[in-house]
Amino acid sequence: MHPAPSVIVFNTFSGLGFGLLFWLGLGALVPTGPSAFIWFTIAYVLSVGGLIASAFHLGRPERAIKAFSQWQTSWLSREAVCAVFALIVMAVYGAGLVFAGTRFAVIGIVGGLSSLGVVFTTSMIYTQMKTVPRWRHWSTPAMYLLLAVGGGGLLAGQVTIAVWLLALGAALQIFAWVAGDGRLRASGTNMDTATGLGHIGTVRAFEPPHTGTNYLMREFIHEVGRKHARNLRIITILLAFALPVGLLLLPFNHVLAAIAVLSHIVGVLTLRWLFFAQAEHVVGFYYGKR
C-alpha cells in the first residue's frame, strides 16, 4: 500500500491526541484552570490536527460532511461519528475543568472511552480489508489501542503505566510483524486464483495493460519501500519503545521526558510508514507484483 504522508500523520498524531484525551477523561490527571486549558489544547491540536491532515487525502474534501451518514456499514463513517462525539463530550468535560474547576466524572469517562472508540474505529478501517491480509488480524486494532493508550500515557506523564504499556507495545509490534509476514501466502490468494489459469501451468505476468503506471499501481503496489523494512523495524522498536522506556526509567527530568516524547513520535511515524509500505494488496497479483 502507498504510504500517504497525510494518512501517516493522521494516524500518528490523532492516536496520540485521543490517547491523551483518554487519560484526561479518566481522571488520571485532573488539571484545572489555565493548566487544564494547556492540556486540552495539546490534546485537541493533536487529535483535530490529525483529522484535518487526513482530509488532505480525499479527492473531494469539501463533501466530507457526507461521510457521517453510513455508520451502519462503514467503519470510516463510524470513525467520523465517533470522533465528533468524543471531541464534543471532551470539550464539555474540559470546559468544566478550565472554567469551573470542577470535574464531571461521568462525562469524562464517557469522553475518555469514546476517544478510545475513535482509535478502535480507525483501526477497523484497515482490519476489515480482506484484500490486505497483513492487516486482517486482531493485532491491528490491539496495536492501535496500545499505541494510543501508551503514547497518551507518555504525554500525560503517567510514567509507571506508560513504561509497561510501551514495553508491551514493542512485544506486540514484533509479534504483529513476524506473524504478518506469512499472512499473504496463508490467505490462499495468489496469481493462480487471481487469473484462474493455474490449472494450465505456471502463470507469469507477461504484459501489463499499459506502458505507464496507473492509480492502482501507485496506490497498492509499493515494492521499493520494503527493501529497508528490516532496518526500519529496528529503528521503530528503538525510537518508539526502547528509548522512551529507558528515559522514563531514569530519575524524572523534563528534558528527558521531552526527548522521550519526541523519540516516541518519530518512532511511531516510522511504524505507521511501515504499516502501509509493508502491506500487500492482492490486486498486485494481476501485475505480478506485491
Place this chain on the structure above:
Amino acid sequence: MTQLPPPATKKLGLVIDLDTCVGCHACVVSCKGWNTENYGAPLSDQDPYGAEPSGTFLNRVHSYEVQPPDGAAQLIHFPKSCLHCEDAPCVTVCPTGASYKRAEDGIVLVNESDCIGCGLCAWACPYGARELDAKAGVMKKCTLCVDRIYNENLPEEDRQPACVRTCPAGARHFGDLGDEDSDVSKLVAERGGFDLMPEQGTKPVNKYLPPRPKDEMPEFDVLGPYLAPVASDGKGFAAWLDKALSALPGNGT
C-alpha cells in the same frame, strides 16, 4: 445506501472468453470513449503525450504467459473490469452512500456527486476495478454501460455495453446471469465458466471462460524425407561432381 440490497433475481454481467480474446484492446478504447463522452465525469489522462502518461480506465487488458509442465507456453489475454459482485465489499465500506448496488439488476454504481474520493472502495476491491480519477477526484468504475443497455434512443443492437459491442473476436458476452436459461448462463455452464479469486468471498457476477486445451499436433511430415540434406560423403555421380567442381580454381573445399 451502502447496505447491500437483498440478492436480486436479475444479475446483469459479462462473460469473458479467455480462449477467443486476441488482446487487441478495442474494448479498452471503446470503454474509455463511451465513458468519457457520456455519463458522469470524463475519464481523465495525465501527461497523455509526455514521458509518463497515466490515465483512468474502467477496463484493462492484461496478458499472461502460462507455462504448462510439458509443451509450449501459452499467451492468454485477460480483460478485467468491475465484476459487479453479489457481495460487493466496495459498497459496504463507502462512508457517504455514494457507492451502491442496484436492487433491480445488481449493477454496482457510484453516485459521483456524493463521492468524497476517500479511496476506501478501491482498497476493498480485490480486482482493481475502481480507479480514483486524478482530475475529478471521484471514484470511477464500470457502469456496465447502464446508459446504453436501457437506452431506447439507441438502435436495439447497440443496447449492450460498449466493450461487448466493439469486440471483434466475440470474446465478450453480456446478459442476465441470474437467469439459468439465458445465453450467457448456458455459455458458462457449457464451458466451465469460473470466478476470479473465489476465496475472497465476493461472489462475482461476471464469469471467465477458460482457454480451451491446445490441440495436440501428431508428428507427421510428408515432404521431410525428400528434403533431407545432401550427404557430404556422397557416392557415385554426386561424389564425382563434387570432387570435379571443387578442383576448379577459386573453389574451396
